[in-house]
Amino acid sequence: MKLEDIGWNSFFEDQYAVWSGSGLIPGRVTGEAGHLYSVETEKGRSDARISGHFQYTAAGPGDYPAVGDWVLMRSESDPMIIEKILERGSVFSRRAAGKRSDEQVIAANIDIMFIVAALDGGRNFTQRGLERYIVMVSDGGAEPVIILNKCDLCSESERAEFKTMAASVSGNIPVFMVSALTGEGIEQMNGLLVQGVTAAFTGPSGAGKSALINQLMGRGVQKTGSLREDDKRGRHTTTRKELFLLGSGAMVIDTPGLRELRPYGDTESLDAAFTEIAHAADSCRFKDCTHTDEPGCGVLGLVSEGLIEYERYQSYITIRGEIESFSMMKSEKGRMARKAKEKTLSKIIKNYNRDFKQ
Ligand SMILES: Nc1nc2c(ncn2[C@@H]2O[C@H](COP(=O)(O)OP(=O)(O)OP(=O)(O)O)[C@@H](O)[C@H]2O)c(=O)[nH]1
Ligand SMILES: [Mg+2]
Ligand SMILES: [Zn+2]
Numbered sequence: 001m002k003l004e005d006i007g008w009n010s011f012f013e014d015q016y017a018v019w020s021g022s023g024l025i026p027g028r029v030t031g032e033a034g035h036l037y038s039v040e041t042e043k044g045r046s047d048a049r050i051s052g053h054f055q056y057t058a059a060g061p062g063d064y065p066a067v068g069d070w071v072l073m074r075s076e077s078d079p080m081i082i083e084k085i086l087e088r089g090s091v092f093s094r095r096a097a098g099k100r101s102d103e104q105v106i107a108a109n110i111d112i113m114f115i116v117a118a119l120d121g122g123r124n125f126t127q128r129g130l131e132r133y134i135v136m137v138s139d140g141g142a143e144p145v146i147i148l149n150k151c152d153l154c155s156e157s158e159r160a161e162f163k164t165m166a167a168s169v170s171g172n173i174p175v176f177m178v179s180a181l182t183g184e185g186i187e188q189m190n191g192l193l194v195q196g197v198t199a200a201f202t203g204p205s206g207a208g209k210s211a212l213i214n215q216l217m218g219r220g221v222q223k224t225g226s227l228r229e230d231d232k233r234g235r236h237t238t239t240r241k242e243l244f245l246l247g248s249g250a251m252v253i254d255t256p257g258l259r260e261l262r263p264y265g266d267t268e269s270l271d272a273a274f275t276e277i278a279h280a281a282d283s284c285r286f287k288d289c290t291h292t293d294e295p296g297c298g299v300l301g302l303v304s305e306g307l308i309e310y311e312r313y314q315s316y317i318t319i320r321g322e323i324e325s326f327s328m329m330k331s332e333k334g335r336m337a338r339k340a341k342e343k344t345l346s347k348i349i350k351n352y353n354r355d356f357k358q
Pocket of ligand 2: 209210211223224237238254255256257
């Protein structure tokens with residue numbers, strides 16, 4: 001398989017040029033189980049694991065390979081040994097569960113992120129949930145597309161109602177109404193899934209991410225799971241991230257439904273999800289207005305006139321608070337990690353010279 005067929009381009013080629021004399025070969029991570037990876041190279045699929053160097057220099061979970069990453073490996077051994085991750089063109093991450101400020105990378109080098117919600121009457125479609133997903137996707141640099149799945153379960157009037165609900169939070173982001181069951185609307189997704197494009201799926205458990213992948217693949221490559229009777233929640237059927245190649249030459253990544261949506265990024269990514277608030281902020285009297293109690297605040301003005309929905313404003317303030325409070329944790333941790341890295345740098349250079357330069 002040619003590397004270009006699985007997403008290789010000049011962005012990665014330029015980075016690889018620096019390593020061309022090293023004997024390391026590039027491959028794309030297609031699957032992950034613990035610290036064992038499945039990687040696609042020019043020679044086909046193989047297993048890979050990270051090297052001792054790699055483990056030594058990784059400061060946190062965000063530094064480890066994720067599905068979609070391009071890695072450089074020593075190919076003589078089986079499994080191959082991953083020595084380096086090429087810089088990511090885009091990333092979809094969240095703050096790791098629990099109290100830690102670590103970045104958890106869910107997928108890397110993705111062009112499109114399908115945010116899947118389900119029109120099954122359960123909690124698999126909420127405006128507040130969509131807002132959080134949009135913030136998370138925008139932060140990592142992929143293009144978000146909202147998928148309202150299971151439209152086969154809806155009457156015409158319900159469809160119209162759900163469309164309006166989605167439109168009030170989607171801004172300029174495309175919204176497709178589809179059914180993984182009947183195939184209705186799937187052609188809109190196929191329109192984006194052309195040769196060389198990588199798309200990933202995210203959304204709550206039970207929304208139908210794996211069912212959509214099966215529909216796009218034309219066969220059952222992924223297991224799907226039933227919903228709980230009472231509240232229509234999914235059962236976390238997909239437990240691993242995995243990349244599939246479509247007949248069109250596009251690639252799709254299935255991911256497990258997330259239990260917690262905690263953006264990893266900075267407050268700038270809020271603007272993409274709350275465009276009308278970002279826009280209104282231009283007219284605030286003070287440049288550093290927090291839109292909470294300042295006089296002459298353009299945002300509060302529109303909220304009081306009912307031109308910005310109060311629930312949306314509240315959601316904006318809540319998410320911003322979360323991002324700000326953990327940014328502080330992150331920078332403190334970053335400072336400590338940098339210090340540790342500086343200490344080990346001389347050792348790494350020594351090891352590199354020993355292993356590659358001989
Ligand atoms: N009626 C209907 N059911 C669907 C549709 N898409 C998925 N389902 C059903 O919804 C349930 C959950 O689908 P999955 O594809 O497993 O959901 P998922 O998003 O992958 O969930 P996790 O892997 O747990 O994160 C399954 O019973 C599917 O058959 C659809 O378009 N219409
Ligand atoms: Mg699934
Ligand atoms: Zn303001």
